[in-house]
Amino acid sequence: MQASIHQIIYHSTATRAIGEEELGRLVSQARIHNYSHAVTGILFYAGEQFLQVLEGEPAIVAQLYEHISYDSRHTNLTTMRYAPVAQRLFPNWSMEFSHVQSTALARLTSYFEPEQQAALLPDTIDTQEMLTDLLLKFVAEATAAPPSWLHKDL
Numbered sequence: 431m432q433a434s435i436h437q438i439i440y441h442s443t444a445t446r447a448i449g450e451e452e453l454g455r456l457v458s459q460a461r462i463h464n465y466s467h468a469v470t471g472i473l474f475y476a477g478e479q480f481l482q483v484l485e486g487e488p489a490i491v492a493q494l495y496e497h498i499s500y501d502s503r504h505t506n507l508t509t510m511r512y513a514p515v516a517q518r519l520f521p522n523w524s525m526e527f528s529h530v531q532s533t534a535l536a537r538l539t540s541y542f543e544p545e546q547q548a549a550l551l552p553d554t555i556d557t558q559e560m561l562t563d564l565l566l567k568f569v570a571e572a573t574a575a576p577p578s579w580l581h582k583d584l
């Protein structure tokens with residue numbers, strides 16, 4: 431039987447602008463740690479906002495989430511989803527990283543707000559399934575986007 435997996439999705443605000451080099455170091459370090467603890471996920475950064483998906487064995491992700499929450503580089507952590515899942519969404523990513531548009535990130539975050547869901551969605555909809563689809567679509571668009579430097583001289 432497959433071990434149970436918990437998924438945590440949260441957003442937070444950077445306490446200061448974090449440059450490319452520091453982000454690169456943060457992600458490389460995270461990948462090494464996550465790989466050795468079978469944690470997978472993705473981290474988005476936009477206009478000093480983070481959104482991260484963490485997936486892994488319940489006790490491991492709980493401990494990691496707590497550890498990350500003490501990181502002084504961000505604050506106002508808001509848990510958008512903390513739930514058992516049948517399977518990982520990102521089994522091959524120790525921690526994918528992507529820059530995204532702030533507006534897109536804000537839109538994705540708003541879908542997870544219970545008030546928004548109550549206002550916008552009929553009761554008959556499987557909200558969790560819909561949110562997963564939205565997240566996957568968002569990830570597909572974000573990670574397929576060409577790097578920003580490609581546009582510089584066009």
Ligand SMILES: Cc1cc2nc3c(=O)[nH]c(=O)nc-3n(C[C@H](O)[C@H](O)[C@H](O)COP(=O)(O)O)c2cc1C
Nearest residue numbers: 456459460461463464480482497498501503504525
């Ligand atoms: C937004 C954000 C996401 C992070 N994600 C991870 C992660 O997925 N895995 C990880 O090991 N560290 C992650 N970190 C870094 C940890 O908070 C911490 O700096 C790192 O684990 C090193 O901890 P240590 O200095 O106590 O060894 C993240 C930090 C931030 C600000």
